[in-house]
Amino acid sequence: MSPRTKILLLAAACLLPHGASAQAPAPAPSPIGVWRGTSLCRVRPSPCKDEIVVYRITRVNATDSLSIDARKIVNGQEEEMGVIGCRFAAPGAQLTCTMPNGVWRFAVRGDSLVGELRSPNNTKYRDVNTARSH
Numbered sequence: 001m002s003p004r005t006k007i008l009l010l011a012a013a014c015l016l017p018h019g020a021s022a023q024a025p026a027p028a029p030s031p032i033g034v035w036r037g038t039s040l041c042r043v044r045p046s047p048c049k050d051e052i053v054v055y056r057i058t059r060v061n062a063t064d065s066l067s068i069d070a071r072k073i074v075n076g077q078e079e080e081m082g083v084i085g086c087r088f089a090a091p092g093a094q095l096t097c098t099m100p101n102g103v104w105r106f107a108v109r110g111d112s113l114v115g116e117l118r119s120p121n122n123t124k125y126r127d128v129n130t131a132r133s134h
Contacts, residue, residue, distance in 0.1 A: 029093045029108040031057045031066065037113075037130030039072075043123060054078055055113070055130060057086075057095075064088050068097060068104075104128075 035055040041048035052073040060067050066086045071078040084104070086097035093108035095115070102125060106115030117126040 029110065031088060031093070031095050031106065031108045031113060032059060033057060034133040035113045035130035036133045037128065039126050039128045041125070042127055043119075043125050046125075048125065053081075053128070053130065054133075060085070064090075066095065 033056075035053075035057065037053060039051045039053045041050055054071045054073065056069040056071075057066055058069070059065070064087050066088050067083050068086055069083045070081040072081055073079075084097045084099055086095050086104070088095050095104075095106040095108070095113075097104040097106075102117050102119045104115060104117050106113050106128065111132040113128070113130045113132070115128045116124055117128075119125050
């Protein structure tokens with residue numbers, strides 16, 4: 001092979017996309033941020049009411065510890081519902097928040113956070129569907 005051919009082959013190899021031979025795995029979606037959407041009751045009759053919600057999710061000390069500052073919209077204004085502690089599992093982008101009255105489970109899917117609240121007897125109490133707020 002001539003020196004000129006070797007240079008042309010080397011130049012062609014440099015022009016190939018870097019990911020052509022092996023691609024790095026995409027990072028897991030992050031739940032950190034502000035999410036807005038709906039929280040709908042699934043148990044009727046009950047004191048539960050359908051709500052427009054805002055969740056502010058922030059990191060706590062440990063890498064897998066998060067907190068959700070949950071609020072509902074009433075007459076156009078945010079009202080506090082409380083702050084709950086959660087654990088985030090990057091594989092599968094799953095967020096789990098355990099409380100005395102049940103367990104919240106959320107999944108991050110791109111710019112959507114979807115989840116549910118199940119009562120201690122495993123009854124689905126709420127469905128949540130939110131979008132990342134920019």
